[in-house]
Amino acid sequence: MKNKKINLKRVIKKPFKTQQKVGKAPGTVTYLGLREDGENKISVTDYSGDFYETKVLENVEETFKFRDTEAISWINVQGLSNVEDIEKLGKYYNINPLVLEDLVNTNQRPKIDEYEDYIFCVLKMLYLDKEGQLVVEHMALILCEHAVLLFQEIEADVFDGVRERLANKFGRIRNRGADYLFFALIDSIIDQYFIVLEHLTDKIELLEEKVYNSPEQDVANSIQQIRKEVLGIRKNIFPVKEIASRLVKTEHRLIKEDTKLFLGDVLDHSIQIHETIEMLREMSMSLMEMYMSNVSNKMNEVMKVLTIMASIFIPLTFIAGIYGMNFEYMPELHHRNAYFIVLGIMFLIIIIMLIYFKRKKWL
Amino acid sequence: MKNKKINLKRVIKKPFKTQQKVGKAPGTVTYLGLREDGENKISVTDYSGDFYETKVLENVEETFKFRDTEAISWINVQGLSNVEDIEKLGKYYNINPLVLEDLVNTNQRPKIDEYEDYIFCVLKMLYLDKEGQLVVEHMALILCEHAVLLFQEIEADVFDGVRERLANKFGRIRNRGADYLFFALIDSIIDQYFIVLEHLTDKIELLEEKVYNSPEQDVANSIQQIRKEVLGIRKNIFPVKEIASRLVKTEHRLIKEDTKLFLGDVLDHSIQIHETIEMLREMSMSLMEMYMSNVSNKMNEVMKVLTIMASIFIPLTFIAGIYGMNFEYMPELHHRNAYFIVLGIMFLIIIIMLIYFKRKKWL
Amino acid sequence: MKNKKINLKRVIKKPFKTQQKVGKAPGTVTYLGLREDGENKISVTDYSGDFYETKVLENVEETFKFRDTEAISWINVQGLSNVEDIEKLGKYYNINPLVLEDLVNTNQRPKIDEYEDYIFCVLKMLYLDKEGQLVVEHMALILCEHAVLLFQEIEADVFDGVRERLANKFGRIRNRGADYLFFALIDSIIDQYFIVLEHLTDKIELLEEKVYNSPEQDVANSIQQIRKEVLGIRKNIFPVKEIASRLVKTEHRLIKEDTKLFLGDVLDHSIQIHETIEMLREMSMSLMEMYMSNVSNKMNEVMKVLTIMASIFIPLTFIAGIYGMNFEYMPELHHRNAYFIVLGIMFLIIIIMLIYFKRKKWL
């Protein structure tokens, strides 16, 4: 429970953690994330149709030589807290300082910005960690002439598929330009969203069954929790549709016409994700209604039991009370069969009451 | 009940069943449906104004000869799991691999894509099976110069009407081009939606009566179930309006001007379907409110019975209790008519109480 | 009650009654309404500035001669089930078969279609029959060069005003073209909507008073009924705004510039109707909330009565119970004034309780 809360806060609270930056000059490259260990790991995958090489680099200067080669380079920077390295890289690749600022700003909302020589894209990666907790990671991509620069906070295995296709020359990827690599990476990130949404759907369906069976208060809490998760995810995923549609319509020279066909697919997926989130939201809201109706029903049941018990026994107790009075002159008391007659009457009352409640369908 | 659940999952969950594809290269033609028996049944209906022939083909290669004839060919592929055949067909008809990928992807959202030589359209077919369960089937159409390629998971009888009109030369269909066949097939699919919606409306009206008569918890569950069904259907039907409006406005050379008049009709229908779904949604939501108000009313009734019983008999029991006390000096006890006077007072209290509750309209 | 239900079904269910047409070829003129007596009554009102004639025709062929005269003709076809006559008429006036199909399709949603030689418009007429039940009638108009063709299921008296103005040469109508007649007829239909909406408003205000006074379950049912009626009406009236705005903006040669001024009025009215329906919808929704709050309040009141009665008499009964015990050694029992002291204490408890409940404002 504890863990979940923390993770949720990552989703929900992130946008506000900008205080330490308030008042600083725009264009100041300041890391705002939580992983401040200061180490960046930089690796490069360099390839063309007949050539493939991948290695981890010692320092940021080693990336410089890849800028002007014809081969496509995927420069992968993991860890955003070592701001100096990123500034060096940015300077060499001629990236605007404002871009670098957004790049390390882990609170940056997903967006796409087109510059003359490169395209800058911020996305959020969503995945489930080993304990099934939802994690949101900041991710930034820069598409240059012959290179894609990828910045991420932690090493994620979402890109293993791309890496494999590159290594094994599977599919078209080795014969196409940097824009195709750019697309393939974005596609990998978006594919992950489907898994997260499926996970959420499963959670909602589980809750649904719980609501049917035992509407305890903690079910209500879980429903609210889910609603907040859906809200948080929506915030991080919704801009993606806009990004995809921008990429499909762009006239930027770095995006070739035939890559746009593939980007159309990304757009398709992001529309589907959009619709799914809205559906999840509606489902979670109707779940709450369901829950409330169930609580009311339980209450109804409780009240029926009380009413039946009270309606039967209170009148009987009253009758017993009458013959428990100590008046001197109560003729019935001295009648031989009076006791049994009264018992019979009481029994009759019980029968009548039961029939009445049966008719009312309370039994 | 079991069956329904399963079918519903088909409607709701399908969009997420993409895991097995996550990480694969785009353009890989992978079947994602549930019917993996591996057999495709390919049939061809070939016709022109004065010629009509229909037959089941042995293998996919037999379809090739129809490509270049002037007669209109309707090539019907049933079963999408034999991916190889579909790839062969696609190759021969010059279909982009990305299109083939979407074609066999049963999770693909309804859409329309215009290419230079063909138009590709994905739709969902909704129908009620023999047990009245709602089934969603993936369906893809490709309109070529002289042919319409129709891909479906199972053999559906929705197209029997078209087949009959072709065979019997009824209406215009035999004298018109492939685009008219394309329209006629889409029209048949959309006509089915009306039946499904009528079925849902009947279900909602049935529930409405149940809500009036006996607001049990399972009625609430049914209402939620209906809401989920409406949501699921909406997801599959909504994009159709967009598709129809695209077809009406398209400048594609394969769609002739006079066919657009008919497509305008399809657009009309899809707007009507759109409105109907929204109405069903609103009706199901107000049904839930109705239900809640009924539960509250029942509770009110229960509480009234309890309150009336308790309010009448608790004071009486108290009076009886007083004269059941064993004090030595209680002058009333020795009075001759005391017992009957007390009984009279009790009776009076009952009368007063009943009048009081009558006035309050609780009786 | 019965009647109402039936009429409501007309409003709600109609859109789905298309099954008998599913599978038929588009362009097949099939009557889908409920009045299948097979008889059409065709009448013609022919007029120009100084000429006026109105008569009922024997057969459809008699209408043909009016096509080419300069005088304006209003051809009124009542009864849509005799499809043959309508087809003949359509053929002679050069109407597209698809138009004829929509014309007799009583499920057709209101719309306007502009063709080269004529304008086709479908509207729904709403009126209250003699028992105050809401009736929805399908209506279709075709504006030609010198004629307006009006198709309706039953003879409605909505057009009496137009007829009178024509006969008595009142206003501009006799000196203007067919487009003005077209406008005048549409205007008459829309004027009826105001009456229906006023009727609904009265119904809602009546319900409002009922909700205040006696929130019985049948009030809730009536509210839901009204909401469904509003939904059903909305469906039939909403497209009218679109139609009016299309007419105002059209460049069609049959609509003259100075008639557009009047059509602007129609647009004004349809916007007002639109807003009114939305307001009625909101009012009916807040009525339901009102009702729920009233139910809760009534329950609160019931509970208070119960709680007051129980809280006062249960403790007293307990005290009485104590002195009803048969212990041998109970010193109080033998005290001379014990009985009266206990009675006094009981009276005191009642007083204290009453003050307590008074303070809590439960009394």
Add this chain to the structure above:
Amino acid sequence: MKNKKINLKRVIKKPFKTQQKVGKAPGTVTYLGLREDGENKISVTDYSGDFYETKVLENVEETFKFRDTEAISWINVQGLSNVEDIEKLGKYYNINPLVLEDLVNTNQRPKIDEYEDYIFCVLKMLYLDKEGQLVVEHMALILCEHAVLLFQEIEADVFDGVRERLANKFGRIRNRGADYLFFALIDSIIDQYFIVLEHLTDKIELLEEKVYNSPEQDVANSIQQIRKEVLGIRKNIFPVKEIASRLVKTEHRLIKEDTKLFLGDVLDHSIQIHETIEMLREMSMSLMEMYMSNVSNKMNEVMKVLTIMASIFIPLTFIAGIYGMNFEYMPELHHRNAYFIVLGIMFLIIIIMLIYFKRKKWL
């Protein structure tokens, strides 16, 4: 209470009071208001930079001479039921009969229509009468070359400010054209809206306090009343935003460029009013929720009192009941201290119960 209701009806019902006009020819100038005394009061304020005159006219013909003078004339017609005068005035000023029709139609929705020689504007005036009741008045303005024609049902003092500025030559108004006067009048009407909205806000805040303190049923009724008032006001005020934005963007020759700066201010205000109404609506809705939560809480409190009383005394009464039984052989009865021991046990039970309820935080 009575009064309020009547006024509210004016707001809500007006749009439907068109029955008496249904069937009449368009362009028929028919007064639809409630003040049918038949008398119009016509006054004129004539001014230029160095000239100012104001007087009440005897008959409508006296206004004619002001049409062609260079000085700006503000012709004020109070009372709309004398339709003849208005028609004469309209004819002389060349106003379209359709405009005159809308002008006296008190149900006309606010709108603006631009004609070649004049601009026609309908607005609703909202103000609080002496008893604080909200009144809605129909108002129409016509901007001509050198004159503004203002039509209102009753003499309102909203324009006193304008009159004063004219008389005292305060501000720019005397040196500017008719369009500035037109703006100044509209501005005065809109300024009143702020007062009405402030009044509503105060009412809502008052209700809020009542909801906190004593959630009686009449509070719920008041909330609904407010919601209806907000709805009714919204209907009359919303179109104003559209009108203002039209005036700012118009190319009409009668509106000079430098007057548009001021009209921009009117637009600003109408946006602010728009936002405020939406906020009031949301506040009134959340007030209802607040109320419902308070009712539930009160019920909770009532139930707790009942449960505590019942839970403590019912078991005790049972114990007393046991020792009130008349069995011959009940050893305890003969024990010396039995009575006091039982009393002690009862006391103990009370203590335990109180602790239990304290723990549950019910006390």
Add this chain to the structure above:
Amino acid sequence: MKNKKINLKRVIKKPFKTQQKVGKAPGTVTYLGLREDGENKISVTDYSGDFYETKVLENVEETFKFRDTEAISWINVQGLSNVEDIEKLGKYYNINPLVLEDLVNTNQRPKIDEYEDYIFCVLKMLYLDKEGQLVVEHMALILCEHAVLLFQEIEADVFDGVRERLANKFGRIRNRGADYLFFALIDSIIDQYFIVLEHLTDKIELLEEKVYNSPEQDVANSIQQIRKEVLGIRKNIFPVKEIASRLVKTEHRLIKEDTKLFLGDVLDHSIQIHETIEMLREMSMSLMEMYMSNVSNKMNEVMKVLTIMASIFIPLTFIAGIYGMNFEYMPELHHRNAYFIVLGIMFLIIIIMLIYFKRKKWL
């Protein structure tokens, strides 16, 4: 509590406090704020790349000399009630009187207006005062050729960061034009919004915990309070998005192309703020639902306790009542073990009841 209320009124009520202005001529510069001490404090910060000076001025005339120097001047006017000074300043800088009117109108909604020689912008500053109360301050900026005029009601420390960067020549600010200063000031104001929103989020999360633990009525009140705060903030912040997007797209000569890059950042932030407010709104609404569900649950619990107590002891009391009757002939009374048998039966009933309630999961 008191304080909060007052501050809240500032947020909510401000838009209506225009009564004192109703009826005045447009363009009259009237201060509408609450701080009417009449003193303005005017200070100037004058700088260029190699020059920096800041000082408090004695009177408004001292600002005049800065108008025509090449150095950038930031003229800061604190206190808006001394209208004369502002009018003098405006006159010298050629500002339109309508602009001056909006400038001192503390009720003015945030907006941007472009004039030929300057750009006028109204914003609201939100900050938390020392007691953590939310304060809304009116703020107006005018961007001229070489100067930015900033008007604020009180001295706020939000601009300390800008001042520092200017003084210490940190970042680009000293080498750029007045438009960059204009951007930097707006950026500072918007940065504050994040802090306010974070504060609100914290408050909502705190309330959430309270709702889980103890759903008292005052929690409901707090939720409503928060909702009103969110509404009030929304009103003041929402127009900012529009302002930012206008600034990004403007063609005004005073905004240079490279400053627009930075303004794009402001737009990014305002979109993020927009989304966050909507999220807060949704969270506060679902909090209310949460609360209601919790109240219902508590009620359920209360009812269960009552029902269990009553269901167990009422029947037992009835049995005791039977044997408390005084009939002469009651055979059981004389049986030796009757008393113990009855006690046993009673015990049995208790056991059965407990099992029953256990099964129903009420215990």
